[in-house]
Amino acid sequence: MATATGLLGAIADVGVDRARGGFSRHGFDRSDLTLREWFVAEAAARGLDVEVDRNGNLWAWWGRPGPDAVVTGSHLDSVPGGGAFDGPLGVVSALAAVDELRARGFVPSRPFAVVVFAEEEGGRFGVPCLGSRLLAGTLDPDAARRLRDQDGTTLAEAVRAAGLDPDRLGRDDEALSRVGRFVELHVEQGRGLVDLGRPVGVASSILAHGRWRFRFTGEGNHAGATPIGDRHDPMLPASHLVLAARGAAAAVPGARATVGRVVPVPGGTNVIASTVDVWLDARAADDRTTRSLVEDVTAAAREAAAAEGCRVEVTEESYGDTVVFDPGLRDDLAAVLGGAPALPSGAGHDAGILAARVPTAMLFVRNPTGVSHAPAEHAEPDDCEAGVAALVSVLEHLAGGAR
Structure with missing residues (x-):
């Protein structure tokens, strides 16, 4: 059964930035495409069926896709010279949670998916949360197609090279309508949990x-x-x-x-x-x-x-604008986790984009230095596994029949 740190180790040689340190993995570039292929293979090894939506977001379904789904996941791209945890920790934790749930004999009673959102950091085309913004309809698709990277390549050209149809970019009500609850696990980008002496917390808001x-x-x-x-x-x-x-x-x-x-x-x-x-x-x-x-x-x-x-x-x-995560869902998950503390976030997330359309929550994993968007970003293996355990409890609660 895979661990979060073991899965992170499996991708540790992808997108290494020798000049800046850390990793440079940007939407639809070679490193990002390698990571997307890796995720598809890992999902298939778990019997999950992967779909690519019209905006390049990956959905790995446990069972048949359908409405009122419980969805978890994050992103795999990075800022230039970013750390190993921002984004990937949420993806690998979701895969490890599936392994643990399967080992327990758990079968979700409602549709369940792991999602990887495209170009969350905006490191290539300058717009953060690109995949989730297009999905939710908060970014004009014509403007998105015209976005250019530093080499002059447009988003339209990049997605076409990745095998997608740029003419289909834009609001995707069909995909979004399937999501009943979305929970994103993320390394904390600050020292709130360090100061509280807790390995895991929940998000309250985004600046x-x-x-x-x-x-x-x-x-x-x-x-x-x-x-x-x-x-x-x-x-x-x-x-x-x-x-x-x-x-x-x-x-x-x-x-x-x-x-x-x-x-x-x-x-x-x-x-x-x-x-x-x-x-x-x-x-x-x-x-x-x-x-x-x-x-x-x-x-x-x-x-x-x-x-x-x-x-x-x-x-x-x-x-x-300011995002306040669904208070009912936040408090429900905090209770499931034995009174996990609620923390505001100074960083943006795909969960913040989806929060205007579906009930959304976030879990944070302790970062001992508080450093993020830099090579020194870190989470201890024990805290990573505590994050997986928390995610397992949350998913079991939500996908097992809780409302």
């Missing part, structure tokens, strides 16, 4: 959050031949934005604002850039606070651009 692209346009020129007074250098207002983001977030309790990606064009060491793209990730407790934070950063960016004789264009690339 409102989004991504914005700031494009600063100036005048490309020679780094040595252009006097300082004659420059219109877009890197200066881009730098001001980074500082403004930190200052604006620090002034709001519980808020976060991060610049994790800056792309100058043409990107030469001895060249004044003609444009600089800067991506802002902003999060806060509610919609009003988050948008007010972004407005403050935007005002500072416009002022800095004007001072340098540059222009700035701001594009909202994705946004998700």
Whole structure:
């Protein structure tokens, strides 16, 4: 019978990033396709029937698909240079839970599936929770098809190369209507469980959050031949934005604002850039606070651009309002787990996208360092197995007849 850590070990050589450390596994790239093939093989070895929906999400069914299904799972892709646990832990724990339930002689009384959502991190095409957003109809399929990765490949081209029909991308009411309850297990992205001394918890909410692209346009020129007074250098207002983001977030309790990606064009060491793209990730407790934070950063960016004789264009690339997970389901699962603590999440998840359409819950597994989206992300083997045991109890409860 497989363990979560054993299954993680089986994929530990897929998508290793020698330059950044950790893993780089992005939607429909070679590493991601390898992991998708691995999942299909693991599902088949357990007698699960795999379907690929119109948006590239994988569904492995225990028994016949149908309405009111209990569904668990997560994603297999990563951020650039990400850790081993974010996403895959939820998938391997679901497979290990199936093994344990089978060993107990359990047979679900309602439809049951393990799902792998496509491109949750947005590491390739820039939109997080891509597969679940398309499924739920919160992302326009025409806009999605036009998304491009850093090499210029569109999402439409990538899914076609993976054997899918890009014309079918979009809201999938048939697939979504089958889901009665969705439970996503995830490594905690913080230290809440460490501070509480507990291996497993349940999620209460997700902060409102989004991504914005700031494009600063100036005048490309020679780094040595252009006097300082004659420059219109877009890197200066881009730098001001980074500082403004930190200052604006620090002034709001519980808020976060991060610049994790800056792309100058043409990107030469001895060249004044003609444009600089800067991506802002902003999060806060509610919609009003988050948008007010972004407005403050935007005002500072416009002022800095004007001072340098540059222009700035701001594009909202994705946004998700505050998510409060189904209180009844949350409390039910916490009781099943002997009073597991409820924790808010600063990170987005596919479960947060589905929460607007179906009753949804999350389980968190303790992360001893609190580090995530980095190679130091970790969960101890005993805590991983405690997560599987918790998931087994939850699935047995939900798929065995509980309402």
